[in-house]
Amino acid sequence: MNKRVISLFLVLTLLVAAVSGCTIVAPQAAPAAPGDGTVTLEFTQWWEPELPAGAFRALMDEFEAQNPGIKVQLISGPYSTTREQVVAGAAAGTMSDVVGLDGAWVNDFVKQGSLANLSDLMAQAGYDDSELAAQIQLNGATYMIPVVNFVYPVFVNLDLMEAAGISNPPATRSEFAAAAAALVDPANNRYGWVLPLSLEQPNGIQNDVMSWVWASGGSMMADGQPDLTNDAVRSVAEFIKGLYDAGVIAPGAFSMREQDKVEEFVNGRVGMMISSLAHINMIRERNPELNFAITAIPAEDGYTGRRGLPYASWGIGVAANSPHQAEAWKLVEFLMSAETNSRLSSIANAFPGNINSTPDFVQTDELFGAAFEVFQAGYLANEFVGLPVAEELMRLFSEQFQLYLDGSQSLDDALNNAQEAWMAYF
Amino acid sequence: MQKVIRKSTPFLYLSPTILLLTILSLIPIAMVFTYSLMDNVVMNRNPVFVGIANYVEILTNSVFQQAFSNTMYFTVMSVVFHLILGLSFAMLLNARMLSPIVKAFFRTIYILPWVFTATIIAILWRLMLNPNGVVNYLLATVGLIDSPVEWLSSRQLALHSVTFINIWAGYPFYMVSLLAGLQGIPEELYEAGTIDGADRRQLFWYITIPQLKPIIVSLAMLDFIWTMHQFTLIWMTTGGGPIRATEMLSTYTYKLAFSSYQFSHASASAFIILALSAFVALFYVRQQRATDE
Numbered sequence: 001m002n003k004r005v006i007s008l009f010l011v012l013t014l015l016v017a018a019v020s021g022c023t024i025v026a027p028q029a030a031p032a033a034p035g036d037g038t039v040t041l042e043f044t045q046w047w048e049p050e051l052p053a054g055a056f057r058a059l060m061d062e063f064e065a066q067n068p069g070i071k072v073q074l075i076s077g078p079y080s081t082t083r084e085q086v087v088a089g090a091a092a093g094t095m096s097d098v099v100g101l102d103g104a105w106v107n108d109f110v111k112q113g114s115l116a117n118l119s120d121l122m123a124q125a126g127y128d129d130s131e132l133a134a135q136i137q138l139n140g141a142t143y144m145i146p147v148v149n150f151v152y153p154v155f156v157n158l159d160l161m162e163a164a165g166i167s168n169p170p171a172t173r174s175e176f177a178a179a180a181a182a183l184v185d186p187a188n189n190r191y192g193w194v195l196p197l198s199l200e201q202p203n204g205i206q207n208d209v210m211s212w213v214w215a216s217g218g219s220m221m222a223d224g225q226p227d228l229t230n231d232a233v234r235s236v237a238e239f240i241k242g243l244y245d246a247g248v249i250a251p252g253a254f255s256m257r258e259q260d261k262v263e264e265f266v267n268g269r270v271g272m273m274i275s276s277l278a279h280i281n282m283i284r285e286r287n288p289e290l291n292f293a294i295t296a297i298p299a300e301d302g303y304t305g306r307r308g309l310p311y312a313s314w315g316i317g318v319a320a321n322s323p324h325q326a327e328a329w330k331l332v333e334f335l336m337s338a339e340t341n342s343r344l345s346s347i348a349n350a351f352p353g354n355i356n357s358t359p360d361f362v363q364t365d366e367l368f369g370a371a372f373e374v375f376q377a378g379y380l381a382n383e384f385v386g387l388p389v390a391e392e393l394m395r396l397f398s399e400q401f402q403l404y405l406d407g408s409q410s411l412d413d414a415l416n417n418a419q420e421a422w423m424a425y426f
Numbered sequence: 427m428q429k430v431i432r433k434s435t436p437f438l439y440l441s442p443t444i445l446l447l448t449i450l451s452l453i454p455i456a457m458v459f460t461y462s463l464m465d466n467v468v469m470n471r472n473p474v475f476v477g478i479a480n481y482v483e484i485l486t487n488s489v490f491q492q493a494f495s496n497t498m499y500f501t502v503m504s505v506v507f508h509l510i511l512g513l514s515f516a517m518l519l520n521a522r523m524l525s526p527i528v529k530a531f532f533r534t535i536y537i538l539p540w541v542f543t544a545t546i547i548a549i550l551w552r553l554m555l556n557p558n559g560v561v562n563y564l565l566a567t568v569g570l571i572d573s574p575v576e577w578l579s580s581r582q583l584a585l586h587s588v589t590f591i592n593i594w595a596g597y598p599f600y601m602v603s604l605l606a607g608l609q610g611i612p613e614e615l616y617e618a619g620t621i622d623g624a625d626r627r628q629l630f631w632y633i634t635i636p637q638l639k640p641i642i643v644s645l646a647m648l649d650f651i652w653t654m655h656q657f658t659l660i661w662m663t664t665g666g667g668p669i670r671a672t673e674m675l676s677t678y679t680y681k682l683a684f685s686s687y688q689f690s691h692a693s694a695s696a697f698i699i700l701a702l703s704a705f706v707a708l709f710y711v712r713q714q715r716a717t718d719e
Contacts (some may be wrong), residue, residue, distance in 0.1 A: 200665025
């Protein structure tokens, strides 16, 4: 009998433990306001781990000091984890009050009804949006504001260029092709350009392929619909195919990722790459001897207009399910103010989302200064921002483009197939 | 009352397991199955029942068919070569002429691939198979290749390359299990076979293999299921590319869910994978039951 009682007790203990374990993993509601009326905002983002330790929290402390009665609880993680968290939160209606966003996610969240209309929040707060460098809008309403921007210019290895007898960085496609051909030295594993087309991270299509279209004022869209068969996209595809056939692109392009691309450049195996300014410090740390410069993405020969510059943003949005949208907007407004935005862009090595902000590094660092000139001379261009399933669109284009590059299909087939595949999502 | 307690006691003993299985397996499986019968769940706030339409769409999709074919090649080749390599190394390590120190040394060396996680293995082989990597360098040094081979970027080579990596990563599990099996075969059987005039080949086919058969069958079935689910290695080496050369059922399902946000299609694809795994698991359970009897 004793044995039976003990067994029963053990079983019940296990049951209680199992049930309490399940309670722990159950979704939790947003933090409740304490009795003193303090509102706690949840802010999910991937920025804090990418900034110097404590720097982002210090900004939040400053916000809390300026806004008594509002506390900010940061929920930080790597980019990919944050994305999955935000997707799950959007689906379950438990999205944090304020969320860090990538422009590629916005369309899908808006369709779900997960993001609050920032145009309405700005109007309610009487906010003047003329200071904002960009707003991501759908159906005429703003859903995301880029807080800081990481632009993608061309990085040039000056030593390799000099050895190849090239004195100036290329400014046109012809000059780029000539420079890339002159840089090639397969015996020493050196190539002119590097093109990452991995399907795991298909952002090479955005940063390294379509960027050429935008740099010459072209577009891959027409009236909000894909327009991949136009002359601008066609000429870029032909240009890159020419480089591929000439053997100036580093081998392994079809499975290469962004970090592999940077690695090739850091190790002096490629003369030129299109990459994020965020990589400057990493390149310097990895290879302090590397002598490199930054220039705008070359435009089509004869093009004299302003050049579109591809970019990636740390965007911000407010959850539609947040009961504290007015307080959430105060946090957005704080981050977008000229002073805070200058400081955030300085510590992030990024360009500001407020047109009146100027990051410190522009004055103190020659390379960033040059990049800032490129940034000011052109305009931010990333047509994937705000598109539905943007990453999947890049992947679909990449598949067709790879078939074209390796000679398995014609340019017409590649562009028509990509256009057809994209249309399924519009 | 006494009768009720007596009858319910076994269920009370089982209740923690039943509860955990229900929460961790049955409910998620039921939810995924339900999702697979709706139009786009998660992204659609009011999904409607569409029956087996998602299954029909997935099964007739050319990318799914290619992913299925790639998965079968990847899985079958992996299982076959895991067995061949695992058995070969196990027999080498079981050889009587080797000293215990030599055996321990090689056992440590051979088991190393199994110690690494899939992420480490993927990074390691990405570096080695890079066009500028050590593999091409060695092949070029001995004069076997003139120009860098794109092991993971070529449509012709990528599937074979990732299969090779998986074979390298997985054979030690067989080796360790079969070595334990070999050490458990009574020496008398070999002595009796030798007295009866059997040569080495006959001893292998008529004593070693039949003695190891239960282990081999169990290993092969478990390996088949595990390899069919392989995701990390493929995702981190090729992402399913170039084009669709290494697309597997796992990467295809992941892309449907987290790239296209087609959660209902992803659920249908996941349920098909579950059905395939369950089919193999059924044989495994039957085999286990036969062994027990």
